[in-house]
Amino acid sequence: MKPENAIEVRDLKKSFKVYFDKGNSLKEKAIHKKRNRYEIREVLKGISFEVKKGEAIGLIGHNGCGKSTTLKLLTKIIYPDSGSIDMCGRVSSLIELGAGFHPDMSGRENIYTNAAIFGLSKKEIDERLDDIIRFSELEEYIDNPVRTYSSGMYMRLAFSVAINVNAEILLIDEILAVGDVNFQEKCFDKLKDIKRAGTTIVIVSHSLDQVERICDRSYWIDEGEIRAEGDPISVHEAYLTAMNQSMQERLEKEDAEVMEQHKKLGQARLMPVFCSDIAERKGTFDVEFSDIKALNSIGEKKRTFHSGEAVRLRFAYKNPNHVPQANIKFSLYRDDGILVYENNYEFATGKVLDLKDEGEVNVEFPTFGYAKGTYLLNAVMYPPGGGEVFDEINNVFKITVFSEERAMGVYLLENHWEEA
Amino acid sequence: MSSLKEIYNYRQMIFSLVKKELRGRYKGSVLGFLWTFINPLLQLIVYTLVFSVIMRSGIEKYYLFLFVALVPWIFFSSALTSGANCILASQDLVKKIYFPREVLPIANTTSTFVNMLLSFVVVFVVLIVTGFGVNPVACLFLPIIMIIEYFICLGICMLFSALTVYLRDLQSILSIIAMAWQFLTPVMYGQDMVEEALSAHPFLMTVWNYNPTTPIINAYREILYYKQIPDMSNMGTAVILGVVVCLLGWFVFGKLQKGFAEEL
Numbered sequence: 001m002k003p004e005n006a007i008e009v010r011d012l013k014k015s016f017k018v019y020f021d022k023g024n025s026l027k028e029k030a031i032h033k034k035r036n037r038y039e040i041r042e043v044l045k046g047i048s049f050e051v052k053k054g055e056a057i058g059l060i061g062h063n064g065c066g067k068s069t070t071l072k073l074l075t076k077i078i079y080p081d082s083g084s085i086d087m088c089g090r091v092s093s094l095i096e097l098g099a100g101f102h103p104d105m106s107g108r109e110n111i112y113t114n115a116a117i118f119g120l121s122k123k124e125i126d127e128r129l130d131d132i133i134r135f136s137e138l139e140e141y142i143d144n145p146v147r148t149y150s151s152g153m154y155m156r157l158a159f160s161v162a163i164n165v166n167a168e169i170l171l172i173d174e175i176l177a178v179g180d181v182n183f184q185e186k187c188f189d190k191l192k193d194i195k196r197a198g199t200t201i202v203i204v205s206h207s208l209d210q211v212e213r214i215c216d217r218s219y220w221i222d223e224g225e226i227r228a229e230g231d232p233i234s235v236h237e238a239y240l241t242a243m244n245q246s247m248q249e250r251l252e253k254e255d256a257e258v259m260e261q262h263k264k265l266g267q268a269r270l271m272p273v274f275c276s277d278i279a280e281r282k283g284t285f286d287v288e289f290s291d292i293k294a295l296n297s298i299g300e301k302k303r304t305f306h307s308g309e310a311v312r313l314r315f316a317y318k319n320p321n322h323v324p325q326a327n328i329k330f331s332l333y334r335d336d337g338i339l340v341y342e343n344n345y346e347f348a349t350g351k352v353l354d355l356k357d358e359g360e361v362n363v364e365f366p367t368f369g370y371a372k373g374t375y376l377l378n379a380v381m382y383p384p385g386g387g388e389v390f391d392e393i394n395n396v397f398k399i400t401v402f403s404e405e406r407a408m409g410v411y412l413l414e415n416h417w418e419e420a
Numbered sequence: 421m422s423s424l425k426e427i428y429n430y431r432q433m434i435f436s437l438v439k440k441e442l443r444g445r446y447k448g449s450v451l452g453f454l455w456t457f458i459n460p461l462l463q464l465i466v467y468t469l470v471f472s473v474i475m476r477s478g479i480e481k482y483y484l485f486l487f488v489a490l491v492p493w494i495f496f497s498s499a500l501t502s503g504a505n506c507i508l509a510s511q512d513l514v515k516k517i518y519f520p521r522e523v524l525p526i527a528n529t530t531s532t533f534v535n536m537l538l539s540f541v542v543v544f545v546v547l548i549v550t551g552f553g554v555n556p557v558a559c560l561f562l563p564i565i566m567i568i569e570y571f572i573c574l575g576i577c578m579l580f581s582a583l584t585v586y587l588r589d590l591q592s593i594l595s596i597i598a599m600a601w602q603f604l605t606p607v608m609y610g611q612d613m614v615e616e617a618l619s620a621h622p623f624l625m626t627v628w629n630y631n632p633t634t635p636i637i638n639a640y641r642e643i644l645y646y647k648q649i650p651d652m653s654n655m656g657t658a659v660i661l662g663v664v665v666c667l668l669g670w671f672v673f674g675k676l677q678k679g680f681a682e683e684l
Contacts, residue, residue, distance in 0.1 A: 016682065072681070075517075075518045076518045077514075077515070077516065077517070077518050077681045078678075078681045078682055079678045079679075091518070093517070093518065095516060095517070096512075096516035096517055099512070099513055099516060099517045100513060102440060102444070105440075112432075112436055113436045113440065115432075116430070116432040116433035116435070116436045117433050117513065117517055117519055119429050119430050119432075119433070119519065120432060121429070121431065121432050122432050122435075125432065
């Protein structure tokens with residue numbers, strides 16, 4: 001092991017047996033041979049990395065990529081099939097907070113129990129007790145039983161114990177979602193202090209900006225292998241692009257499957273095939289929508305768009321009863337119910353739509369700049385002066401927007417920053 | 421050696437687990453901690469009723485003869501039955517946190533050991549109040565035999581707690597094993613009765629003597645009931661069997677513990 005390194009991991013491999021239906025008892029093991037069938041799933045396919053003393057690294061990747069397994073191997077909760085892990089110094093893990101908390105015991109007693117699980121002696125705990133209590137901000141409640149705590153207080157206490165262990169290597173799994181915003185900031189500051197004091201930190205997180213704020217380097221783990229390594233910002237950009245790509249492909253495939261299903265069901269379904277299965281429709285149907293589509297700049301039918309792309313909504317109608325005039329209105333809602341945009345033909349053009357027997361109305365968005373997320377489309381056709389609606393479809397389909405942009409909000413406003 | 425050192429570093433965890441176990445055991449019950457004393461006393465009454473009133477054994481002061489062996493036996497049998505459960509009972513910890521796994525059987529055995537020590541307070545009270553008396557010199561050997569028993573129990577607890585993780589049936593089988601083991605150890609009868617019965621079968625007698633609990637129980641009885649300094653060859657056997665059982669448990673546990681988190 002190189003003297004400047006705190007962690008050296010060489011060619012780590014780990015497989016799990018995934019039982020289809022596991023029997024743990026003697027009877028089940030003996031009689032149901034079939035039940036003991038399992039498949040071996042290779043979670044880590046040879047991972048190697050080195051972490052220097054005092055360095056902080058982040059492990060990122062989608063669910064099931066093996067990053068948490070890597071962390072569990074580092075903590076020695078599980079053991080690798082092959083490969084080696086060398087670590088130098090006391091290891092503390094913030095994987096499971098509040099381990100061994102007893103609800104009936106007071107906060108103070110639980111500090112002792114919990115810290116003991118991290119391998120601290122009574123003397124060491126005594127020395128840290130004041131720091132732990134101060135950090136948790138629970139001075140007034142520290143002698144009350146833990147069962148009377150709110151979940152936020154509980155996590156604050158647990159985090160305070162874990163962070164005050166003073167380990168040389170700190171392993172963290174997705175736990176910085178503790179307490180309110182102020183406390184999270186405090187945890188972050190504490191982590192930075194710890195890092196400044198020379199502690200080596202390994203963080204597993206889905207929150208890329210947490211990793212960027214703390215870590216010097218980032219590893220992107222994909223299918224049990226390291227796919228990219230280096231400065232967090234650039235690794236994360238590559239990661240996000242790939243994630244968007246694969247999600248887009250998946251959504252399009254799902255979409256195609258749903259369409260296929262609708263076609264098969266054919267007449268059995270009241271909803272026309274262009275609608276999603278969560279659509280709701282009502283009206284007199286004197287005039288009705290015959291098709292609604294979202295198209296990209298080259299006219300391909302899409303349900304997923306990259307933020308800023310050109311999008312065209314096409315509303316096709318048929319008018320068997322020769323209704324002379326109508327108005328078409330559409331609305332876009334974000335999936336949490338916020339109306340993000342609504343407009344109608346009259347507002348947009350200043351005139352009434354004269355209907356043909358069959359026709360189309362197109363709405364063009366040169367830059368569809370919504371932030372990443374899922375949006376739902378509603379469409380209505382109604383008489384210009386008001387009255388009973390002809391055709392109203394809610395949740396016609398979902399439009400998913402992707403973006404590598406990390407700015408937040410509903411709409412990605414164009415903006416430029418400079419130092420004055 | 422490094423693992424022993426690591427366990428030593430985790431001594432505070434052992435201590436707090438023992439404390440939690442002792443405090444938590446009778447939480448919410450009316451008599452609370454008194455159950456530690458009442459339980460062996462009730463068992464004593466039942467056995468005495470059966471063996472000195474209904475099935476007369478002919479042993480003088482049978483209740484004392486039984487009591488001095490029953491208390492250490494209860495220690496052993498709870499190390500076997502409750503101890504086997506100790507990894508499963510703490511599976512949340514085992515799955516999520518690293519600590520030397522040996523901590524769990526050590527804490528479990530220690531808390532049952534502390535319970536036995538408390539029961540011995542009752543034993544001494546009974547011995548003195550009834551005027552039976554104690555031999556202070558012989559009693560000097562009591563701590564030694566207790567420590568040997570502690571290590572046997574630890575070995576047994578490690579062995580079965582590790583096996584139970586992989587084979588949950590053991591939990592149900594163990595209560596039967598514990599009962600059979602009790603009848604095959606001179607708890608309710610004396611070693612002399614066995615020697616008499618097996619005098620024609622020296623091989624069976626040898627097998628009998630390899631039961632690790634036999635020399636232990638015999639030693640307790642020699643010290644407290646016969647008020648003698650225990651037989652040294654008997655003590656020697658106890659030490660050897662203690663070391664063997666403890667090492668066996670340690671070794672098996674060490675082999676199996678790597679898979680705990682995955683198996684649970």
